Amino acid sequence: MTWAGGWRGRWIWDRAPREAYWWRPTDPADHLIYLRRSFQLDEVPPRVPARVTCDSRYVLYLNGALLGRGPVRAEPEFLGWDEYDLAEWLARGGNVLVALCRYYGRAGPWWVPAAALGTLGRGSFCLETARDCPVELATGPDWRALPAPWLPREGGDMHGLPPEVVDGRLAPEGLHDPDVADERWPAAVVVSGHGHGTVLDRPPAAPYSMPLRRPIPLLRSSLFEPRLVRGDIPVRAALGEDPARAWSSTHADADGDRRLSVWDSGGIRLGHVRLMVDAPAGAVVDVVAGEDLRSDGLPETRPRQWSARYVASGRGEERICFFDPVGLRYLAVHHPTNARVSVQIEETGYPRPEGASFDCDDEWLTQLWRAAARTVDVCSSDAFLDCPGREQRAWIADAYVQILVSFVTNPDWRLIRHHLALTASSRYPSGLLAGAAACDFARIGFTMPEYSLHWLRSLASYWWYSGDEPFVRSLLPVAEGIIDRYEQQRAPSGLLENFPGWVFLDWAQTDRDVVTAAHDALYAAALTDYATLPGARDVTDLIAATASAFEALWDPDRHVYTDAIGAAGRSRRMSQHTNALALLAGLVPADRVDGLIERIADPARSSVAGRLVVTKTPADLREGADAHDRVPVFQYQPPEGFDVDRDVVAAQPWFCRFLHEAYFRYGRRDLILASLRRWPLDPQRGTLQEFWTADPGASSRCHGWSASPAYDLTSYLLGVRPAAPGYARIVVDPGLGPLGRAAGRVPTPHGWVSVSVDDSGVRVDAPPGIPVEVVSAEAERFGG
Incomplete structure (x- = not known):
């Protein structure tokens, strides 16, 4: 519905903290309260629209029934608000609305505090029904505030908040009973900004100056x-x-x-x-x-x-x-x-609609697709999460895989749009984005610079699949800011040198130095993707400059690109990472491609007869009191037992995303299939883990960045892809290899496309009016 005019509901809490200003420090604390309002109805209207917001989080109940939780994570300025229709849960006679509200106090994996201003910024809640609704509800001093039985806790670590401790002896009796009068509990207190603005005690008011309507459905x-x-x-x-x-x-x-x-x-x-x-x-x-x-x-x-x-x-x-x-x-x-x-x-x-599927005559691959889709489901909440257990942060890079998987498994792309906008809002003045959005990690003083490149490639993929030009154009300045920042780091060599921050790449011990080759190659790939966006600047010269300068990484004796250049010259270490990104970005001359692919796919069969080596990950560093302290530095150390002249550093599941894209660019779907068979599939668990191997308790068993197989099986093996932005045309280009049969159902903005492939040919059922190109000797066309 359309909400006309400003908010009538006022910010309330159980107490008014000491007034704060930017020059007066505050001491925020984790705090949970109940806010309650009982009321009488002679009749229940057919609709009772209401909207609600809270800093930090709320759980809303009506007559004891759970309505929902919110708001979505956001930068404080863009604090979200949610909508409900209360009519379904109302009754004639007495009714009671209860909100359990929590203010976290300190930044954590899914929340970052606002700057305190006046009595705002240390816990607040606001609710109102629509202006023309016969049920008049709006937060104010006529609401009641009750202490919740959660005991104050301090501590927690980088993975989460301190344990919740709830003392049932402190729980108020009759909380959800409409016959229990409000008067037995103290009145709520109106909290307000101070002095800066004409509206101070209701949204929008600083520090929540641009509250945003929830852009995604309520969570299931x-x-x-x-x-x-x-x-x-x-x-x-x-x-x-x-x-x-x-x-x-x-x-x-x-x-x-x-x-x-x-x-x-x-x-x-x-x-x-x-x-x-x-x-x-x-x-x-x-x-x-x-x-x-x-x-x-x-x-x-x-x-x-x-x-x-x-x-x-x-x-x-x-x-x-x-x-x-x-x-x-x-x-x-x-x-x-x-x-x-x-x-x-x-x-x-996130409530993913049913309908998407993949099936083939290799049951293991079918189960792998389902596990990958399930992995993204479990990691989809109010943003794409890296994992549901260890962190629940909205990392930028992890979402690249989850976005691609969502294109082939989920017809609802609102979470993709939301995640792109959310991560763009955690932008630094330099133009780069925070490694993770709207959380503690967005305030740590550094970022992973190449994560902004993954964001740019995610935006380009959204454009290609959705054709949503207004949204993409709205984020074009963010994309251009990333490029401007990167160009400031381009040295006279033509390459990026000494880029500040954590150049993460992968949990693998690739070489990193003054010049980190994979970083340059990823930048070239991101520039190429940026050039596809509507309204993009001409970056042809920038791509050409990187391509020319990248020759400095080529080792003519071993026919491979090495990982880095430092003070001592070109390094000896080589990896799938550097060379896959060089292939993906189109930096490799045609006469080198086949040999380079052989070198990184199976080093044992190449001329130097090396090994593909899986190096250490954080899962190998969990012993010892200094385990956490060793995580930021081990990537810069040489891998143990590694022959630097012959061996190749292997990609972990996350970086196989780019390895597979490189293979596909050069028609090597056979290598994609071989790579997929390395995935550690546990059908009983039903999700895909963070690393190739990890002992219990050493890593995440459900990690969104490991979900590439769902995208690969649908897009590369079954071969269903957009041939123009927004699926204005569809290409079906199966590449089954040794498989005898495959079938799937794929969402598009125009409806579902169903494809089946077997010895008799290719059959396609596509939305009416959408051209389909079937790259096959035999094809049977239905619909369209």
Whole structure:
């Protein structure tokens, strides 16, 4: 609907903090409250539109029913607001609206604080119904504020927030009962900006000066019952105040005073953990989650170390849903012997419509496609997440793979648009983008510069698939700012030299120095993609300058591009990364292509008979107190046991995205298929992990950047791709290789296209009016 005029609802909270200004520091703290409003209705209207926002997050209930959670992550200036139609949950007579609100206090993986101004910027909530709605609701001092039973916690690490600890004895009784009057609780307090602007106590007001309507649907929410795999194990634990430490002390003991149970959700899921507890008052129930099992059959909680605690009120069966979601497969709960506990998962994620498919006569490849699609599903929330368990940050680079996979698995591309706009909003004055958007990592003083190049290539892919010219043009200045910043780093050599920041590339020990060859090649590829955008500047000379200068990396004796140039000259180390990007960017003269592909695809068969070496990743660095400190530097160290004259550094699953694009450019779909067969597929887990190998607890078992197989199988093997922006034309170019049959259903802006390929030919069912080019000797055409 259209919301006319400004907001009537006012910012409210449970208290007004000390007024703050930019010159007066504040001491923000994590804080959870309930805000409540009861009201009477003689009749229920057919529609009751409402909009709501909160800093930091809310959970909205009406008459005890969960309506939704929000808002989406954003830079504070663009704080999001959500819409609901309340009519479905209203009743004649008494009604009660409740918001559980949390202000995080410090930046974390999915939130960054606003600058405090006046009494705003340290927790606020606003809700209103539409102006012409017969149900008049607007936040103000007539609402009630109640303390939520979450205890204050400090700490947390780079992977998340401190454990949630909820004391049920502090929970207000009758919270969701409309017959319980508001007057028993204190009035909410209006919070406001100070002095800067004509509207200070409602949106838009600094520091939330441009609140944005939610650009994506509300996340799906469904209850899942995990399977009990071990129950009532007698244990002992030193409880203390921290459930994570209590878990580390938990051990089997036949005479133990606590009981431990383990549940399996059957695969990696993103969701809110729910407990159902029947226990005496003060009984402590701890829950932990993990993606793996340890050798003793209990959940391995690393790397996230997620845990939570509930202290029973003793009021009969109690239900608690912890505030923030976590990615998990296994849950364990330990509790006193006189308590009864069960668990549920409120699974959440972006609501992908059904319809996309891939199937072939190799069941393993079919399962790989499904696992890749599922991986992106689990990593799709209010942004594309790197992983659901360890971090949940909205990284720019990871999303490149997830965007491509979404093009072939999801007809709803709103999350793609949102992620591109969100990451563009975390832009530095230099023109580069933060490595991850709207989070702590966007405020750390440096970025991964090449992540901005992945953003630019993501934007170009969106243009090619969607043909959405207005949106693409709106982001063109961001793309041009990235190029301008890169050109400032081009040295007289014609190459990028000493680029500040973390030139990440991949979790692999490629050589990095004054000149990092893969960085230059990726820049050339990004320039080529930028040139396809509507309204793009002419960058032909920039691409040519890189192509000419890149010759300095060519090793004529080994017929390969080396990884770097430093003070001592050209390095000896070589990698799939540098050479795949050189091929992808078109920097390789035609007479070198075949030999170069052979060299990086199978070094053992090349003239120098080397090996393809998988080097260390962070999964190999988890031992020792300094493990975290070693992560930023190990990439710059030479790999162990590596013959620098003969061996080639192998791409991890993430960087295989670019390896496969390079192979496809030169018609080597056979090598793409061979590469796909390396993927570590675990059908029971149902998702794809971060690295080729990792011990339990050493990495993420569901990582969006590893989902390339879904795109590759649909676009390269089945061969369905746009032949013009926005699928104005469709090309179907199957390349099955040894497969005898393949079929799939692919979304386009015009509807679905279905393709099946077997010995009898190619059959296509495409949206009416869309030309289809079938690159095959035999084709049967339906529709179109």
